[in-house]
Amino acid sequence: MKTYIVGGAVRDRLLGLPVADRDHVVVGATPDAMVALGYQPVGKDFPVFLHPKTHEEYALARTERKSGHGYKGFKVYAAPEVTLEEDLRRRDLTINAMAEDAAGALVDPYGGQRDLAAKIFRHVSEAFAEDPVRILRLARFAARFTDFVVAPETNALMRQMVDNGEIDALVPERVWQEIARGLMEAQPSRMFQVLRDCGALARLFPEIDRLFGVPQPPQHHPEIDAGVHVMLVVDWAARQGMSLPVRFAALTHDLGKGVTPPELWPRHHGHEARSVELVRALSERIRVPADCRDLAVAVARDHGNAHRALELRPGTVVELLERVDAFRRPERFEAFLQACECDFRGRPGYEDKPFPEPDYLRQALQAAQTIDAAEVARSVEPARIREAIFQARTRAVAASRSQGAHWEHFPHQADMGVRGIGPTLAAAFEQTALAMTAVVTDPSGVAANEAVDIRCEAPDDELLLVDWLNALILEMAARRMLFGRFEVRLDGHHLHATAWGEPVDLDKHRPAVEIKGATYTELRVRKNDAGQWLAQCVVDV
Amino acid sequence: MNLAQFKQVSEVEWKIAPFGKMRVPAVIFADQALIRDMDDKVFEQLTNVATLPGIVQAAYAMPDAHWGYGFPIGGVAAFDADAGGVVSAGGVGFDISCGVRTLHTGLRADEVAPLKQRLADRLFARIPAGVGSTGPLRLNANEMDAMLRGGARWAVEHGYGSAADLDRIEEHGYMAGAEPDQVSDQAKRRQRDEIGTLGSGNHYLELQEIVEIHDTKAADRFRLRVGEVVVSIHCGSRGLGHQIGTEFLKQMVIAAPGYGIELPDRELACAPINSSLGQAYLGAMRAAINCALANRQVITHLTRQVFADLLPGTHLTLIYDVSHNTCKLESHTVDGQSRRLYVHRKGATRAFGPGYPALPNELRDIGQPVLIGGSMGTASYILVGTETGMTRAFSSACHGAGRAMSRHQATRQWHGRTLMDELAGQGVLIRSPSLRGVAEEAPGAYKDVGAVVEAADRAGLACKVARLKPLVCIKG
Structure with missing residues (x-):
């Protein structure tokens, strides 16, 4: 022996x-x-x-x-x-x-x-062909030994195993086991690349395979291809040493993009909801454990909202926190934010870009957590408890959001410069609007009696600022109103806002001057060194 | 500004030879003190204007030039449509066809003196001024379009003033080529009840006394006599003009690259005259000119009513009405050749000299009255167009004093109530809905209009005829 x-x-x-x-x-x-x-x-x-x-x-x-x-x-x-x-x-x-x-x-x-x-x-x-798990194992090795390549004859053999249906005999538990191990390797994308090269990916994970060749808007996705994006995201998650649930969520967050009708490309409006369906089905099929599945569903559903966090209304932020179960399971929320950050960084050139949204959401959660739900519950009738807690949390988030926001005027020879500063672009736009009202009257003296809905869009942030102010000027003039409170939501270069105010009252407001228009003079919209947004231009009076 | 960057052509003319992408020279008319005090931005903006496609002869700045939007305020530039020339929304400005008209009252200052307080109060009550004010009529869609086509003529047809007024208004009271269809619904919505309102800022209605005559021949022809009282109205196309300016500026900014136009400054946004956007703007801008003419005509009517109430038998007759934010197609002689040019005047007054065919018969041999508004509480001037001016800056002159300091600075330096008391002590009654507005418009915040007019006169752009002193100022 x-x-x-x-x-x-x-x-x-x-x-x-x-x-x-x-x-x-x-x-x-x-x-x-x-x-x-x-x-x-x-x-x-x-x-x-x-x-x-x-x-x-x-x-x-x-x-x-x-x-x-x-x-x-x-x-x-x-x-x-x-x-x-x-x-x-x-x-x-x-x-x-x-x-x-x-x-x-x-x-x-x-x-x-x-x-x-x-x-x-x-x-x-040739005995390799007798066990389809070997395909998964080889793929997993590729994720670990990142500079190894598959011999052409081995790839051909694996392709044959796929073609003759051998691959379909894999039991779900074993697939998940190998995929989970591969995801924890140094470069998980190589596992999927090997599977894709031999045709196994389309059989095992058609929802991932479909992502390749699907275009995304280049302004947000320089890599363009949705499959390439997802691979960059899982690799980023691996490089950051993320947990298995985060890596799985990274892999599946964009599955919905694979089923966007091609005539809508490169946009993928509503892909989040489609991703959720596909993540659920996939998890069911290969018996993904609940912790991985639940995080993946949350990330698939809300990664877009996380990226837009700075533009969401405070109430929408609280809804997001509730949906992700952040109040009861802060550790899941943290994993959610990590996965969303991987999604952001998994784009060429985004590795070092500022991504303040997770911190903003952490801050929002902190603010919302200051609300004592039990105390709120005692103060209202039972039927209204839920709503009352939600409102209290929303107010707390709103208050945290305007921290550091302010406006000012700057001189211009004939007219007046208006400048808004805030933690977000939307907050800065709100402050610039206040600065503009202050050219006419003291904004704190304007009662928020009537709400006016305002929408505009422009090709860039600067033109959008001018459009926003001009839209307000139009409403002020046509309605003979002054506005003292603003709430701005931004979705890319689409602006949707509410302005609250009241009709001009000469005795009460003592308006100094009428504003003719917002101009491109001294027009600037940018982030300052302190990480705050600044939005300014000169208004013609 | 640093004088070393200019070639001094004469005591009041300064030239910048083309450099960089400038297609033509830039010329500033001003004396040494005025040009030294001018903002460096005037240099930058004027040389930017000189880079625009199809510009003819030179980019000009008047003695009251200051930092504007794209074009300096006090800027004049002419473009040849057939040479790729452009029309610029920024080159006209937001307050399209803002301008001044002056009316004889036929009254002597001593006749008016006892009624000064009452006139001030009644005019202030009658003429809608300031933020949120509405005019005497509300226009439906059809009337809006009719007004935008008809200008002051539309107002006269509706009983505001008489046909005799029309001859004393540029374009005989209405601008041809206006296209109300090119005016957006938003612009019309903004204007719906603003006809017959002064607005705010530097807009005003003043009672003024003629205190000095500089050119007796022209003064006689304009029927200006020392000691007599005139009414001057300074306002523009109100919300409609502002909205048109805003909307087309954006469209031109977005469209410029498509036309191969490189913009050194977004405010300089423009479109080829021979383009659909250029034509659309011209149609809308002309409609706004008519809006301004109708507006001043209706305010004139309201003013006449106040005089008729307090001083029955008084007839207010129009001396002239000028607009100073426009782009107009005119004939000018360039290098001995007559050419049709689109002349932008942004904060500059047209100043046709004797013989210009567009002038009304009774003024054709003497030249066009050029009305220069002062700031609140300071002098205003009436000048006359000259023959030399026709060869200088496409028959253009200054339009006012121009600000010397920002509104911000002004409110720190002056207090509205104190200022009104001080001016009342000097015999100038101020009426305004806003004390802060008064402080922002303090006379000290403006340049000396006398120096500006003197420079325009010496440069031969227009010739001084009379000086007016304010008695009552209704401030928007």
């Missing part, structure tokens, strides 16, 4: 990597002999034993023969006459089919060392 270290331990030692687990093969022994030596038998299908002291795995050398579809359909033959070479031959890749004897001598009958040096994944024999 002779024992060898085999498989990953040999490979990793040759690669100079730390060796975690060592598997052993025993040649020339019987199960009874093993038990007699004190080994503990484990495993139902194969003769495998645990060493009495080290608890390392010792398997009897064996051959396997396929007897049906899938990885369960094997006939195992383990006997003292099975040689080491025969045992190694049933293994998947040449780099995994090497052994080392007790003296440290390498046994490498299938060129494992050569392929290791050349960084090639190559199947040992």
Whole structure:
């Protein structure tokens, strides 16, 4: 009887990597002999034993023969006459089919060392085709050994396994197991690339496969291709050492883009809702654990809202917090924000871009958490508790949001400069509107009696500021009103706002001057060094 | 401004030879003190104007030039449509066809003196002024379009004034080529009940006394006599003009790259005259000119009613009505050749000299009255167009004093109530709905209009005829 270290331990030692687990093969022994030596038998299908002291795995050398579809359909033959070479031959890749004897001598009958040096994944024999899990394993290895390539003949073999339906025999649990392990590797995108190259991705994850070739708007997605984007996102998550739920959420957040009707490309309006459906179906199919599934659903549904957080109304922010269950499960909310940040960073050139939204949402949660729900509940009748808590939280978020916001005037020879500063672009636009009202009268003296709805759009932020102010000027003039309170929501370069005010009252408001128009003079919309938004221009009076 | 950047052509003319992308030189008419005090932005803006396609001869700035939007205020530039020339919304300004008209009262200052308080109060009560004010009539869609086509003539047809007024208004009271269809619903909505309102800012209605005559021949022809009282009205096209300016400015900014126009400054946005956008703007802008003419005509009517009530038998006759924010197609002689040019005057007054065919018969041999408004409480002037002016800046002159300091500074320096008391002590009654507005418009916040007029006179742009001193000022 002779024992060898085999498989990953040999490979990793040759690669100079730390060796975690060592598997052993025993040649020339019987199960009874093993038990007699004190080994503990484990495993139902194969003769495998645990060493009495080290608890390392010792398997009897064996051959396997396929007897049906899938990885369960094997006939195992383990006997003292099975040689080491025969045992190694049933293994998947040449780099995994090497052994080392007790003296440290390498046994490498299938060129494992050569392929290791050349960084090639190559199947040992046609027996590779007998187990479709090997496709997933190879793909997972690609995510770990990021500079290895698949030998063309191995890829061809895998493609054949896909074509002849072997791949479809995989059991869901096993798929999830391999995918989950692959996601935790250094560069998960390589796993999906390998699966895609052999056609397996379309069979196992058609919803991911469909993303490739789907265009997105280049102004938000320089990489354009939705599949490329998702791969950048999972890789970013891996580089940041994110948890499995975050990585899974990163993988699935945009699934809905794969089913956008092509005539709507590159826009994907409403893709979040479609993503949710697909994430649920996928999770069901491969038995994704609840923690991964729930986070993935939340990220799929609300990643767009997280990116727009600075533009959302305070009430919408509270709704988002409630939907993500942030009040009861702050750790899930944190994972949600991490996944959303991976989504943002997973675009070429976005790695170092400012992304203040997660911090803003954390701050909003903090503000909303200051509301004592129990106390609010005591103060209102039962039917109104929910609404009252929601309103109180909304007010708290609104108050935190306007922190540091202010307006000012700056001089211009004939007219007046108006400048708004705020933590968000929308807040800065609100402040600029206040500054404009202040050209006419004291904004605090204008009662918020009537609400006026205002919408405009322009090709860029600066033109949008001028449009916003001019829309207000039009309403002030045509309605003979003054406005003292503003709420601005921005969606890209679309602005939707509410202005509250009252009719001009000469005695009360003492209006100084009528504003003719907002101009492009001294027009600037940008973020200042303190991270605050500034929006300004001169108004003609 | 640093005088070293100019070539001094004469005591009152300063030239900037083309550099960079300038297609023509830039010329400023001003004396040394005025040009030294001018904002550096005037230089920048004027040289920017000189880069625009199809500009002819030179970009000009009047003695009262100051920092405007794209064009300097006090800027004049002419474009040839056939040479790729452009029309610019910024080159006309937001308050399209803002202007001044002056009327004889036929009354002597000593006749008016005892009624000054009452006139001030009654005019202030009668003439809608300031934020949120509405005019005496509300226009439906048809009437709005009729007004936009007919200008002052529309007002006269509706009983506001007489046909005799029309001859004393540029374009005989209405601008041809107005296209109400090119005026947006928003602009019309803004104007619906603003006809016959002064507005605010530097707009006013003043009773003025003629205190000095500089040119007796022209003064006789204009029937100006020392000691007599005139009424001057300064206002424009109100919300409609502002809205048109705003909307077309944006459209031109967006469209400019498509026309291959490189904008050194977005406010300079323009479109080729021979383009659909250029034509649309001209149609809308002309409608706004008519709006301004109708507006001043209706205010004139309201003024006449107040005089008729307090001083029965008084007839207010129009001396002239000028607009100073316009773009008009005119014939000018360039290098000995007569050419049809689109002349932008942004804060500049047209000043046709003797013989110009468009002048009314009774003024054709003497030249056009050029009305220069002062600031609240300071002098105003009447000048006359000259023959030399026709060869200078396409028959253009200054339009007022021009601000010397910002509104911001003014409110820190003056207090509305104190200022009104001080001016009352000097015999000038101020009526205004806003004390802060009064402070912002303090006379000290403006340049010396006398120096501006003197420079225009010496530069031969227009010739001084009379000086007017304010008695009552209704401030918007």
